[in-house]
Amino acid sequence: MTTATDTGQRAGAAHDGVGADALRPDGALKVEGAFAYASDLRWEGMVWGATLRSPHPSARIVRLDTARALKLPGVVAVLTHEDVPGHPRYGMKVADQPVLAADRVRYQGEPVALVAADHPETARRALRLIDIEYEELPALTDPEQAVEGAGPVVHEERVDGQDGNVVRHVRIRHGDMEEARRLADVVAEGVYEVGMQDQAFLGPEAGLAIPGEDGGVDVFVSTQWLHDDQHQMCAALGLPPDKVRLTLSGVGGAFGGREDVSVQIHAAMLALHTGRPVKMSYNREESFFGHVHRHPAKMWFEHGATRDGKIVYVKARLLFDGGAYTSTSQVVIANGSYFAAGAYEVPHAEIDGFSVFTNNPPCGAMRGFGAVQSCYGVESNLDNLARKLGIDPLELRLRNAMTTGTVLPTGQAVDGPAPAAELLRRLHARPLPPEPEARVSGAFSLPGGLNNTTHGESVRRGIGYAIGVKAIGFSGGVDDRSIARVRLSLTGGEPVAEIHTAAAECGQGIVTVQAQIARTELGVERVVVLPADTQVGDAGSSSASRITWMSGGAVQGACKAVREKLTALGEGLLADLLAEHGPVEAEYEYKHRRTHPIDAERGQGDAHIAFAFAAHRAVVEVDTELGLVKVVELATAQDVGKAMNPLAVAGQIEGGSAQGLGLAVMEELQVAEGRVRNPSFTDYLIPTIADMPAVPIDLLELPHPDSPYGLNGVGEPPTLSSTPAIANALRDATGLELARVPVRPDDIAGRG
């Protein structure tokens, strides 16, 4: 085991090879504002696409007339559902979302019509000239009604063949609950809620579609998964894969919000219809309607424990609001349910997870993918249990911490490292930050920050711990593969490795890591990572904390294959061999071990390939009279298996912790009666530098037995434990229940 709190270059690492702090190639460009994001795309003769969206959460379209819009000078096309060339609906898992609404809209912001015009403003003005009449229908906006079968049905006819408003019920039964209740001396119950968080990536959705001479289309787009986009586009456009060619454009953050398609099909439709290149680029407000959000959740938790603090059982009911269309709801609720017992040894469990349809904004993937919500619930109720038992919350966690071999509620034994207790111990051993009086006080150091609301009055400190576990990679029987092509050739007499994959660089650093792997495996200095596109095989999604593992594994495999070919060519210097025999190339498909779906009755099955753990200790200071919060320190400990690029790992951990802080104290898309009330960065608040504290990182590198280089997924785990650690610290400071996140000032103060 090695640990590193610094991110300095390790001894023995190849120059910018695996394990080095290699700098990302786009870093300086991004800082200088010179990096080309998808919104910067330009093409000669291009026109601009715009989307007409429903203002209503639920309505029938009575009349739709595009004549006036078409007459506006500069407008080249107005398209409706009648112009969709192929399948009228799309979706990642279930194709239930209309490409353009035909007669019915199910959420505010649902796309209804498209315009292309020679100027973006002309396109937007033309949207207002589309004559459309709606008949508003009663909207189902309460997920509890949805799960009870009350209220209107969102989908009169479901494409998955099921009925009603429950997308999926995940049922997990483990052990013997009757026996468990007899064994429990103390029971702690709580109901916890999570508001709707948005990915709030800084680069809104954008793409460029260029019609090809072969009747196909070339699409440049910011996305997380080129091949799944291609698959959905082919269906909607009625074209074969060789006619729908995608290339990744500059991605300005993703966090799950670019898993579902946004502009892809629409821009391609307009391009194919007009024969002209079409650019689509959402503004900030449209972006809030242009992608799915994190599922808001209501969760009922009950823990039973013996008097000496051993957890006997957990009973959990999770209700996730999936909004109007499926997106990834059925998988998100599964992931939330898998980990509803937390990072603990829990012999008996009864877990029921529901995701439901409503007429609220559609929800789907966001960093942590359901496990964020259940981690918040279980970690909140664990502090509640600790209070009931009169045991220190940290001690309670240590007494029940999961280890290798722990059997999950789904019946799978945890294999690979499971250092839950070690992470918590390390956090505990870290000295606490100084109290306010002992600190150099600056504008950022107290609750209220720059806003000058306290000079120390009513400031109370609280400390909270939380730990989270989630699966890495695709779970539940998905046949997950990733392909890489590596070519070694001479350029100017020097060996150069070219790497070609479809792995989407969303800011996490996969471009850097692929080059690092090639340097280590091939011993070459010069590596070129080609643009990600669909000319090479599927890499799978940049999600589920999987891309470094999967595409990294594929690149490693391809490099090894190249090396074998070189060996077969005989002895000699690399440059000489390449000069004599020409370039050497290999393609490799990486697969991880098989997983299995859980069964419907008891939710049992070996569904996962790996588990990743992170823990946080939050130190907060609360102005108890105003309810304002300063998170003073957000220390974290995480096992990453192997830090492929320690600098990038630190970036992922800090970023994930920040996103968790946002959910704890400010980030919420407020929805009332199906309508979004704050679709702007004026009122959807994300943490600033005045809100983010130092994030001291304690990195464990316990090699995972099954992965390339022993690495484990890094991106999501910090987002799980950061939120409940802060919530627990706020509870510690205030003595309040604070069942719902984000905790707002008026939850703490001025309550009457």
Place this chain on the structure above:
Amino acid sequence: MDFLRPAGWEEALAAKAEHPAAVPIAGGTDLMVEINFDHRRPDHLLDLSRIDELEEWEVGETHVRLGASVPYTRILEQLRTELPGLALASHTVASPQIRNRGSVGGNLGTASPAGDAHPALLAAGAEVEVASVRGTRRIPIDDFYTGVKRNALAPDELIRAVHVKKAAGPQQFSKVGTRNAMVIAVCAFGLALHPDSRTVRTGIGSAAPTPVRAREAEEFLAGALAEGGFWDSGRTIAPSVCTRFAELAAGACDPIDDVRGTAKYRRHAVAVLARRTLGWTWDAYRGRGANGKGTERCA
């Protein structure tokens, strides 16, 4: 949309007279957002950025004449002594980039109840210098805000400057937001002690349809201070006085529930800010510094 670019002040006034619906633009930090979102599409924009004198200020004997386009960054860096309340308020405006372009003239022109400068101007005491081809007049700040995002300007008038009384005593400004920087006020409170006239002035932001003063609170406090001879003795104010002042400040609010906070919370928070800022300013007046140590009684 026509973009008018007057080279000087007289030319600007002439343009405004000719096009009374023209919307002035200086830093553009507010207006450009509305234009980019197509929420507003005026026929004429009147660009004031070429008029240098709008970015100048003069420190006089009793007042600072602050040009309408002086950016907040200048105020918080260079006018802390003369205009401490406004400097504190300027520091809470948005982000450094916005503070480099945004100005008090813009805040006054928009007249949003959430504008950060308003409570400080109300508390300090100020007059808005406005001009048109018809001439120049000064509008007392107390008469300036006439409704939600409405002010006392005539259609042909432009804001030239604001005359703010130089601080004769301690001033404070506090703003509550759900984030520790770069946030629209949930509510805000400005307080200025005027030992020269033995008066107290206040300003409340984001807790009524317009920025308002808490007049009853001011009168109560001025009365209490005079009655007990506090201005001369510099004694500590009784907690009951602080509490009453805070209650009256909350009573001056007429807040609403919105995405940023509830009416109930706003009223509560204004009371807390009133009590705390009174503690800080009074301690400063007594010469003990506003470090929080001597303020237990009020805070």
